[in-house]
Amino acid sequence: MKRIITATVNNSSGVLNRVTGMLARRNYNIESITVGHTENPAISRMTFVVVVDNQRSIEQVIKQLNKQIDVLKVSDITDESIMSRELVLIKVFSCPQQRAEIAAVINPFRATIIDVGKESVTVQVTGDQQKVEALIDLLHPYGIKELARTGITAVKRGHKVTNAEERVVLIN
Amino acid sequence: MSTKLRKKQAVASSEKQMMKGSKMLIEALKQEEVEVLFGYPGGAILPTFDEIHQDGIRHILARHEQGAVHAAEGYARVSKKPGVVVVTSGPGATNVITGIADAMMDSLPLVVFSGQVATSVIGTDAFQESDVMGLTMPITKHNYQVRDVNELPRIIKEAFHIATTGRPGPVLIDLPKDVSIETGLFDYNQEVNLPGYHPTIMPNKLQIRKLVEAVSSAKKPIILAGAGVLHAGASEQLLEYAEQQQIPIASTLLGLGAFPGDHELFLGMAGMHGTYPANMAIYESDLLISIGSRFDDRVTGNLEKFAPNAKIAHIDIDPAEIGKNVETQIPIVADAMEALKELINQNGVKGQNSLWNEELKHLKQEYPLWYKEDPEVIKPQQLIERIYEKTNGEAIVTTDVGQHQMWTAQFFKFKKPNRFVTSGGLGTMGFGFPAAIGAQLAEPKTPVIAFMGDAGFQMTLQELSLVQEMKLPIKLVIVNNSSLGMVRQWQQLFFEERYSNSLVPVQPDFVKLAEAYDIKGFRVDHVAHLDGAIEEMLAHDGPALIDFRVADKENVYPMVAPGKGLHEMIGVKPE
Ligand SMILES: Cc1ncc(C[n+]2csc(CCOP(=O)(O)OP(=O)(O)O)c2C)c(N)n1
Numbered sequence: 001m002k003r004i005i006t007a008t009v010n011n012s013s014g015v016l017n018r019v020t021g022m023l024a025r026r027n028y029n030i031e032s033i034t035v036g037h038t039e040n041p042a043i044s045r046m047t048f049v050v051v052v053d054n055q056r057s058i059e060q061v062i063k064q065l066n067k068q069i070d071v072l073k074v075s076d077i078t079d080e081s082i083m084s085r086e087l088v089l090i091k092v093f094s095c096p097q098q099r100a101e102i103a104a105v106i107n108p109f110r111a112t113i114i115d116v117g118k119e120s121v122t123v124q125v126t127g128d129q130q131k132v133e134a135l136i137d138l139l140h141p142y143g144i145k146e147l148a149r150t151g152i153t154a155v156k157r158g159h160k161v162t163n164a165e166e167r168v169v170l171i172n
Numbered sequence: 173m174s175t176k177l178r179k180k181q182a183v184a185s186s187e188k189q190m191m192k193g194s195k196m197l198i199e200a201l202k203q204e205e206v207e208v209l210f211g212y213p214g215g216a217i218l219p220t221f222d223e224i225h226q227d228g229i230r231h232i233l234a235r236h237e238q239g240a241v242h243a244a245e246g247y248a249r250v251s252k253k254p255g256v257v258v259v260t261s262g263p264g265a266t267n268v269i270t271g272i273a274d275a276m277m278d279s280l281p282l283v284v285f286s287g288q289v290a291t292s293v294i295g296t297d298a299f300q301e302s303d304v305m306g307l308t309m310p311i312t313k314h315n316y317q318v319r320d321v322n323e324l325p326r327i328i329k330e331a332f333h334i335a336t337t338g339r340p341g342p343v344l345i346d347l348p349k350d351v352s353i354e355t356g357l358f359d360y361n362q363e364v365n366l367p368g369y370h371p372t373i374m375p376n377k378l379q380i381r382k383l384v385e386a387v388s389s390a391k392k393p394i395i396l397a398g399a400g401v402l403h404a405g406a407s408e409q410l411l412e413y414a415e416q417q418q419i420p421i422a423s424t425l426l427g428l429g430a431f432p433g434d435h436e437l438f439l440g441m442a443g444m445h446g447t448y449p450a451n452m453a454i455y456e457s458d459l460l461i462s463i464g465s466r467f468d469d470r471v472t473g474n475l476e477k478f479a480p481n482a483k484i485a486h487i488d489i490d491p492a493e494i495g496k497n498v499e500t501q502i503p504i505v506a507d508a509m510e511a512l513k514e515l516i517n518q519n520g521v522k523g524q525n526s527l528w529n530e531e532l533k534h535l536k537q538e539y540p541l542w543y544k545e546d547p548e549v550i551k552p553q554q555l556i557e558r559i560y561e562k563t564n565g566e567a568i569v570t571t572d573v574g575q576h577q578m579w580t581a582q583f584f585k586f587k588k589p590n591r592f593v594t595s596g597g598l599g600t601m602g603f604g605f606p607a608a609i610g611a612q613l614a615e616p617k618t619p620v621i622a623f624m625g626d627a628g629f630q631m632t633l634q635e636l637s638l639v640q641e642m643k644l645p646i647k648l649v650i651v652n653n654s655s656l657g658m659v660r661q662w663q664q665l666f667f668e669e670r671y672s673n674s675l676v677p678v679q680p681d682f683v684k685l686a687e688a689y690d691i692k693g694f695r696v697d698h699v700a701h702l703d704g705a706i707e708e709m710l711a712h713d714g715p716a717l718i719d720f721r722v723a724d725k726e727n728v729y730p731m732v733a734p735g736k737g738l739h740e741m742i743g744v745k746p747e
Contacts, residue, residue: 010368013317018309025310056495063492069314069334072368
């Protein structure tokens with residue numbers, strides 16, 4: 001199962017190394033990691049997507065992260081009401097005649113074409129994993145030349161969501 | 173000078189003064205009441221060694237950095253104070269890697285200072301540069317590189333705090349040469365402020381109550397005591413609790429001494445070379461209470477077959493140990509002492525385990541540890557057992573790694589805490605001898621005996637110089653089976669007696685070796701001379717090295733073969 005873990009950490013040199021080194025050495029399967037400052041420049045926030053077999057493993061990941069002196073707080077936010085986003089750049093093969101078609105395909109995803117070359121266009125899309133992957137699937141038939149993903153970053157919502165709101169999340 | 177006096181002087185001179193980094197280091201060590209440093213000088217750490225010279229703080233010059241760090245470990249294990257190590261950059265630092273990893277595995281508090289090349293050339297493959305931060309990150313509780321001399325006091329204070337609190341462990345401070353020469357403000361009165369580090373000391377009352385209830389309804393309870401009891405200094409509480417509740421006790425290798433080895437509730441060591449009663453009791457138990465042990469694979473055997481009917485309660489100061497290897501029903505994150513005190517206070521209803529205790533008593537009588545004596549050849553077990561008897565079990569004992577280590581764990585019944593110094597988690601050959609030096613320095617008046625294999629001793633024997641220099645009255649017992657005994661045993665049992673590289677055809681003359689260092693040395697190769705030799709060794713009031721020639725194909729039994737469960741021991745009785 002996939003879990004989304006966030007950690008606030010001291011923004012000290014080597015902290016990313018500490019955390020990723022620990023996860024690798026303890027044999028955890030990390031799908032993505034994002035890191036950046038928080039509102040406090042002395043503190044960074046990391047978001048991990050971890051693939052584990054069971055609940056016990058995820059507890060171990062959290063405990064091992066907590067054990068690092070530079071790690072301040074760890075949460076498994078998978079089951080919380082969260083907003084998660086990933087930015088993806090997709091370079092798709094496209095002859096000039098196909099550009100309009102691609103533009104139409106990406107439009108409902110609020111994706112944009114940010115570069116146009118002789119035989120390719122580059123699409124930028126932001127969203128949660130489901131949305132991003134749906135778009136990648138749709139673009140596959142055109143031929144994907146290059147793909148760059150940032151990995152997921154996430155925060156908890158400011159208030160509890162209802163189901164109706166959740167639906168809004170899916171399409172925006 | 174007494175440490176108290178030293179500290180006072182240090183305080184007086186430490187009121188926010190400007191000073192060089194190297195001097196800060198020494199001042200901070202005095203504030204921490206450090207009595208002795210273990211180390212080896214070299215280019216990048218020379219400013220610090222100059223300060224050591226000028227100050228006169230005690231420094232033990234090992235003959236190899238590995239010797240220094242193992243000595244610091246032995247010192248820490250016995251004194252329960254942090255061992256402090258000072259080495260140079262590059263090869264000095266890489267030479268302490270083994271010891272740091274060892275201390276990490278066995279939760280020993282060390283503060284290691286490694287010199288580093290100047291900050292301006294870090295990252296350029298400068299002379300004697302190595303990425304000590306990267307190298308030690310996975311084997312330290314925490315590590316620091318000092319980039320600004322003004323941060324040095326805070327970093328040292330944090331290092332000592334981290335090394336000695338919670339689950340103890342090694343902390344390394346990488347000190348670039350320029351930082352140690354620069355001048356900055358020394359202020360050691362700041363509070364330690366580590367928002368990411370708050371070890372849980374007090375147990376959760378609800379969980380304690382759960383355990384009390386579990387004990388009350390248990391028919392087959394057992395306590396597995398680990399080194400956490402020793403780190404917490406909770407031996408007395410363990411004894412009181414076990415007696416109050418009449419719960420039998422098994423120990424891990426590193427937990428030996430936490431509970432009196434001759435007590436009627438004591439079943440012996442558990443695990444691969446543990447006793448049959450201890451292992452069977454764990455296998456059959458309906459309530460297993462682990463206190464400060466981490467369910468290492470050498471203790472559990474095959475996890476699938478581990479304590480299949482037991483409810484597991486686990487008391488540990490490190491939450492990450494709970495549930496790591498064994499699923500736990502009653503997790504208690506706490507210092508072992510606080511948890512035990514709380515359990516004693518609760519004074520719960522005793523379980524219905526008198527029948528179980530009787531059964532185990534019989535098992536103990538039925539399956540004692542065994543070996544067969546020989547009319548001529550000294551048996552290694554016999555050697556250790558005789559030394560145990562002749563010292564009344566009062567000595568501090570260190571071991572190296574291998575068969576002799578297991579035999580010591582089996583036949584030396586430790587009655588008091590912090591008397592047994594051994595490398596458990598990492599299983600580091602070369603540990604036993606330098607660790608004995610550190611142990612003797614921690615307790616100059618207590619007899620120290622180092623049991624060593626003929627192979628492991630040769631890994632760090634250069635430290636004989638140190639014994640010679642300080643005339644430390646350590647007794648070096650070489651359990652000489654002319655082989656890498658433990659390796660040979662595994663090859664005999666699991667590789668059809670193909671003794672690849674485990675029989676040692678050539679050895680130094682250990683007696684002459686001792687004499688070369690002006691240490692009393694002699695050889696014993698017949699049972700008839702065994703007792704006399706032991707007495708002579710113990711009576712000698714200086715260092716002595718004895719080459720005990722023992723049976724060369726003896727195996728450590730009983731044994732849980734790899735992949736087997738604790739109940740599937742072989743060699744439980746003489747064939
Ligand atoms: C540094 C290191 N290298 C290798 C080993 C693997 N090993 C474990 S026991 C052993 C044999 C030790 O032989 P000896 O020191 O003579 O002790 P004995 O087993 O004979 O008592 C070896 C090679 C180890 N534990 N540590």
